[in-house]
Amino acid sequence: MRHIISVLLENESGALSRVSGLFSARGYNIESLTVAPTNDPTLSRMTIVTTGDERRIDQIEKQLNKLVDVAALKDITRGGHLEREIVLAKVIVTSAQKAELETIVKAFNGSLITVSDTQCIVEMSGSSEKVDELLKSLASLTIIELARSGVTGLSSDESSLTA
Amino acid sequence: MQLTGADIVVKSLEKEGVEFVFGYPGGAALHIYDAFHRQNEVEHILVRHEQGATHAADGYARSTGKPGVVLVTSGPGITNAVTGIATAYMDSIPMVVLSGQVMKPLIGYDAFQEIDAVGISRPCVKHNFLIQDVEEIAETIKKAFHIATTGRPGPVLVDIPKDITAQVAEFLYPESVEMRSYPEPATAQPSEIVTAVEAMLNAKRPVVYTGGGVVLAHAQEGLRDMVKTLGFPCTNTLMGLGAYPHDDPQFIGMLGMHGTYEANMTMFESDLIIALGARFDDRITGTLDNFAPNAKVIHVDIDPSVIDKNIKADIPIVADVKEVINAFNAELGRRREDINPSLIANWWEKIRAWQGLDSFWYEKSDTIIKPQFVVEKLHEVTGGEAYVTSDVGQHQMFAAQFYGFSDTHKWINSGGLGTMGFGLPSALGVKIAHRDADVACITGEGSIQMCIQELATCKQYDLPVKVINLNNRYLGMVRQWQEFSYEKRYSNSYMDSLPDFVALAEAYGHVGMQIDKPGDVEGALREAFAMKDRLVFMDFITDQQENVYPMIESGKGHSEMRMRPGSASLAE
Numbered sequence: 001m002r003h004i005i006s007v008l009l010e011n012e013s014g015a016l017s018r019v020s021g022l023f024s025a026r027g028y029n030i031e032s033l034t035v036a037p038t039n040d041p042t043l044s045r046m047t048i049v050t051t052g053d054e055r056r057i058d059q060i061e062k063q064l065n066k067l068v069d070v071a072a073l074k075d076i077t078r079g080g081h082l083e084r085e086i087v088l089a090k091v092i093v094t095s096a097q098k099a100e101l102e103t104i105v106k107a108f109n110g111s112l113i114t115v116s117d118t119q120c121i122v123e124m125s126g127s128s129e130k131v132d133e134l135l136k137s138l139a140s141l142t143i144i145e146l147a148r149s150g151v152t153g154l155s156s157d158e159s160s161l162t163a
Numbered sequence: 164m165q166l167t168g169a170d171i172v173v174k175s176l177e178k179e180g181v182e183f184v185f186g187y188p189g190g191a192a193l194h195i196y197d198a199f200h201r202q203n204e205v206e207h208i209l210v211r212h213e214q215g216a217t218h219a220a221d222g223y224a225r226s227t228g229k230p231g232v233v234l235v236t237s238g239p240g241i242t243n244a245v246t247g248i249a250t251a252y253m254d255s256i257p258m259v260v261l262s263g264q265v266m267k268p269l270i271g272y273d274a275f276q277e278i279d280a281v282g283i284s285r286p287c288v289k290h291n292f293l294i295q296d297v298e299e300i301a302e303t304i305k306k307a308f309h310i311a312t313t314g315r316p317g318p319v320l321v322d323i324p325k326d327i328t329a330q331v332a333e334f335l336y337p338e339s340v341e342m343r344s345y346p347e348p349a350t351a352q353p354s355e356i357v358t359a360v361e362a363m364l365n366a367k368r369p370v371v372y373t374g375g376g377v378v379l380a381h382a383q384e385g386l387r388d389m390v391k392t393l394g395f396p397c398t399n400t401l402m403g404l405g406a407y408p409h410d411d412p413q414f415i416g417m418l419g420m421h422g423t424y425e426a427n428m429t430m431f432e433s434d435l436i437i438a439l440g441a442r443f444d445d446r447i448t449g450t451l452d453n454f455a456p457n458a459k460v461i462h463v464d465i466d467p468s469v470i471d472k473n474i475k476a477d478i479p480i481v482a483d484v485k486e487v488i489n490a491f492n493a494e495l496g497r498r499r500e501d502i503n504p505s506l507i508a509n510w511w512e513k514i515r516a517w518q519g520l521d522s523f524w525y526e527k528s529d530t531i532i533k534p535q536f537v538v539e540k541l542h543e544v545t546g547g548e549a550y551v552t553s554d555v556g557q558h559q560m561f562a563a564q565f566y567g568f569s570d571t572h573k574w575i576n577s578g579g580l581g582t583m584g585f586g587l588p589s590a591l592g593v594k595i596a597h598r599d600a601d602v603a604c605i606t607g608e609g610s611i612q613m614c615i616q617e618l619a620t621c622k623q624y625d626l627p628v629k630v631i632n633l634n635n636r637y638l639g640m641v642r643q644w645q646e647f648s649y650e651k652r653y654s655n656s657y658m659d660s661l662p663d664f665v666a667l668a669e670a671y672g673h674v675g676m677q678i679d680k681p682g683d684v685e686g687a688l689r690e691a692f693a694m695k696d697r698l699v700f701m702d703f704i705t706d707q708q709e710n711v712y713p714m715i716e717s718g719k720g721h722s723e724m725r726m727r728p729g730s731a732s733l734a735e
């Protein structure tokens with residue numbers, strides 16, 4: 001099962017490597033990991049996408065909680081939640097393909113940034129699934145560079161993760 | 164009071180009540196060493212290798228319950244210390260390690276003796292810090308001691324750049340620290356206690372299984388009351404020996420790979436396992452495939468991550484094990500009339516039959532010294548009261564099986580990491596804390612050579628420990644595995660070109676003895692222990708072929724122990 005774990009982390013040097021070190025040392029999967037400061041400058045929020053059965057996820061949560069720099073965490077996939085990922089894809093487009101590309105991008109609520117006569121960047125944000133779908137729709141084009149942000153997310157109820 | 168960073172370091176240690184720091188100097192730590200020179204409150208013990216410093220601090224910690232403190236320099240100083248830090252980490256020993264670091268402006272430029280101490284120690288510390296500012300030193304040291312000694316204890320490293328130790332700041336040692344991300348440990352819910360006690364009262368085949376946590380929490384008295392009240396059998400792990408007296412009729416011995424047959428069978432056939440401060444590690448459980456198939460599990464530990472890690476708990480209780488045991492005892496007091504010894508009468512019969520096998524039996528000899536015999540005699544000569552440290556190998560298992568401990572904090576060995584080299588330096592750490600007690604280091608000719616340089620430290624600080632070298636001219640435990648699993652292909656397990664240990668001991672200024680006849684063992688031990696103020700290195704020439712039995716071999720479970728050839732079998 002895929003789980004998204006949100007972690008509030010002390011904004012200390014080395015905190016990120018404690019988390020990534022834990023995952024590699026104990027052989028836990030990381031599908032993606034994002035981290036950035038929050039509105040409280042002493043805290044960062046990290047979002048980890050991982051997979052495993054209940055027992056493994058339970059261990060991951062307990063081991064994360066043991067890290068002194070972890071202030072709070074929550075598996076947001078245990079309830080309603082919102083997940084978003086940003087994708088940027090640099091593609092080669094001929095003028096003949098441009099109109100079709102515009103339609104696709106529009107359907108995904110994305111946008112197009114022109115780089116040159118033959119290249120543009122597709123930008124879109126959505127769930128990882130949506131991002132996958134978009135990329136499938138672009139299959140006829142040549143993607144020369146792809147950057148995905150990894151998932152970030154929040155619970156979609158009134159609860160909040162606090163330190 | 165305005166002080167340099169170096170003086171703040173030493174003053175902070177003084178404020179923490181630190182008596183001894185085990186260390187080794189070098190460039191990045193020299194300001195701190197200079198500060199040591201200016202005071203008399205905290206004594207610095209100069210070891211001969213940084214690994215020795217960590218093990219000595221560890222032995223001090225294990226035998227006193229107080230945190231061990233280490234000071235090393237940057238680069239090779241801290242890398243040498245890593246083995247000892249990891250040893251303490253695996254056994255949850257409170258330790259604070261201070262390491263010098265290159266000057267802050269040089270960090271990241273591959274300066275002389277620069278190593279990323281925080282990075283290299285991260286997987287084997289409970290937490291670590293890199294000091295960024297002289298103003299942070301006192302508070303960080305306070306935090307380090309707090310983290311090392313509370314919850315599940317462990318080592319904490321504080322890395323201090325050299326330039327910061329020369330800067331000046333106001334010294335204010337905080338009374339306490341608060342860390343929102345390091346909360347107080349959980350406490351037990353009354354309902355959990357009631358449920359657990361209910362399960363105990365209904366059990367027909369119960370067993371109390373206790374580990375290092377009971378030792379760390381100083382919970383042995385409550386444990387003894389509890390086991391007595393319930394009338395249950397009690398087994399201790401390698402790390403938990405001493406928590407229950409070895410000669411009490413309810414004690415069924417150590418469990419696990421080289422535990423007693425009865426302890427492992429009791430676990431296997433139990434219907435209730437009461438696990439206290441123990442973590443069901445693989446050396447204890449054997450294969451998990453058929454682990455105690457009919458048992459309900461009550462699992463008490465202060466660290467939530469050990470619950471459900473290897474074995475699913477039916478009644479998990481995350482709290483300080485001492486408090487939980489006290490709460491169990493209070494609840495048992497209320498329910499005295501519900502304790503029904505007849506419920507477990509059959510169980511005890513079964514256990515007594517297993518005990519009848521005498522699974523530690525070995526063939527006595529009057530021509531060749533059996534290692535077990537030396538340990539038995541050591542018990543006799545020291546009245547079972549000595550502090551016993553050990554290295555790692557067969558001798559460690561013989562020590563655990565045959566010494567017979569009645570107290571906690573007296574059996575000191577590297578159970579989790581299994582670090583050869585631990586025995587001698589940890590013994591010196593114990594001796595510093597217990598000057599009047601007998602301290603014996605049970606070792607092998609392989610292990611002792613991994614930290615033998617600490618004989619010099621023992622000389623310098625007048626630490627007359629007794630070294631019991633069970634010299635089988637083999638890396639015995641390796642040889643045993645090769646005999647059992649590799650058709651006796653003894654690849655690199657023979658220790659050739661051994662030193663003359665008697666001459667070696669004498670070269671270090673100590674007394675050396677070699678004993679090669681069983682008849683001389685007791686007399687030699689008595690003679691050695693009578694020399695109260697001399698370190699005596701006793702080189703016992705032991706049976707080269709002796710193996711540790713019984714044994715749960717790899718891939719096997721509790722009910723599949725391999726017994727010593729020639730030992731009794733169960734008459735069903």
Ligand SMILES: Cc1ncc(C[n+]2csc(CCOP(=O)(O)OP(=O)(O)O)c2C)c(N)n1
Nearest residue numbers: 556557558581583607608609610638639640
């Ligand atoms: C630092 C380290 N290296 C290797 C090992 C693997 N090892 C475990 S027991 C053992 C043999 C120990 O030999 P010795 O100290 O002579 O004790 P004996 O088993 O003969 O009693 C070895 C090499 C270890 N535990 N620690």
